[in-house]
Amino acid sequence: MKKSFHIVGMGRVGQTFAAVLPKSGRWKWAAAVSRKNKPGVLADYSANMIVPRIQDLPPADAVLIATPDNVLKNTAAQVAQLPWLANETLVMHFSGAKTICVLDEVVKCGATVGSLHPVFAFADVEKSIRELAGNLCALEAADAEGMTKLHELAEAAGLRAFEISSQQKARYHAALSAASNFSVTLAAFAQDLLAPLHFSDELVRELVSGLMRQSVDNLAELPPLSALTGPIVRGDDSTVEGHLSVMDEAERQKYRIWAAATLDLARPRLGSGQINALEKVLNLSDGKAH
Structure with missing residues (x-):
């Protein structure tokens, strides 16, 4: 029944x-x-x-x-x-x-x-x-x-x-909200960075979502440190400096926040010289972006 x-x-x-x-x-x-x-x-x-x-x-x-x-x-x-x-x-x-x-x-x-x-x-x-x-x-x-x-x-x-359990609920939901909501916010930031290039909306969405999808697929198979790619985990401070040079101040502030968190994740794969160079480019003091 x-x-x-x-x-x-x-x-x-x-x-x-x-x-x-x-x-x-x-x-x-x-x-x-x-x-x-x-x-x-x-x-x-x-x-x-x-x-x-x-x-x-x-x-x-x-x-x-x-x-x-x-x-x-x-x-x-x-x-x-x-x-x-x-x-x-x-x-x-x-x-x-x-x-x-x-x-x-x-x-x-x-x-x-x-x-x-x-x-x-x-x-x-x-x-x-x-x-x-x-x-x-x-x-x-x-x-x-x-x-x-x-x-x-x-x-x-x-x-x-x-x-x-009830005791686990708040931390559990905070983690899932970060994964779901913050990824959308980051995608919006990436799309906004592409706006001055005057690409079509379809191309902008494909560029951003396609790469994010690849990263998510990698995360399904690998821990975050192993799945991380890009200039920060490679220690390419000159590339990061180039990124910052083409942004306005509001964009630079957001970029530095994400970059500082990424550098914290990437530290085990970097040498001390690479970390120092990246911190200098990002204007980091005590691990915080300014």
């Missing part, structure tokens, strides 16, 4: 799971809380109920909270008001930063709680629906029963699950 689930918050994550979970044949989407009557790419799911308020949700086996982190606690408090919550009901959120502590009000009602954080960049709903399966996800639960229910959900979504 299929289990039913509700989704609270129909952004990109909510829409993706609303579409993916029923494909397993083990779950059916019962209802969703959304300010929109027909959210995004799920406009064809007219048979499913879209309600404006959490208190309008009918009984279900699971409530999946896909709201922004800042409103999770308030959302959980509203879910806790549902009269039909029971020990068998799973209430979970998708946040990688917040722990299950934000669901404490739900715990008081006797429901089982947990979190499932997909290690995936939900930039586009249709693409996410196609490509979510096969990716990793972190599971956090208060007890074995909750963890079992989360593993069932992860399997239904085609995700490869690993377990994490």
Whole structure:
């Protein structure tokens, strides 16, 4: 018999799971809380109920909270008001930063709680629906029963699950945010450096994303120090000096920050003379860029 689930918050994550979970044949989407009557790419799911308020949700086996982190606690408090919550009901959120502590009000009602954080960049709903399966996800639960229910959900979504404790959550999410968000910021910086060359947008994106993709592929096989390439790890201070000479002051400030961090990584592969030369070019003092 299929289990039913509700989704609270129909952004990109909510829409993706609303579409993916029923494909397993083990779950059916019962209802969703959304300010929109027909959210995004799920406009064809007219048979499913879209309600404006959490208190309008009918009984279900699971409530999946896909709201922004800042409103999770308030959302959980509203879910806790549902009269039909029971020990068998799973209430979970998708946040990688917040722990299950934000669901404490739900715990008081006797429901089982947990979190499932997909290690995936939900930039586009249709693409996410196609490509979510096969990716990793972190599971956090208060007890074995909750963890079992989360593993069932992860399997239904085609995700490869690993377990994490509440104490590990903040550092875990900081690391993933750095990998995902900072790489996009760095790509934007690289693209901005190319702007004066008046290349086409398509060429600029291909130049930057292509090289970044190669570096990421290398990181899948090698540790960062071995995967690192370029003038800094080669000790080519004259090349770095040439880079700085064609930048404006705002660009130089950003470049020096990234270069200083790269030099810290590259130190084991460099001689003391190379390190000193690079530090001089980058105007480093006590390991900090100025």
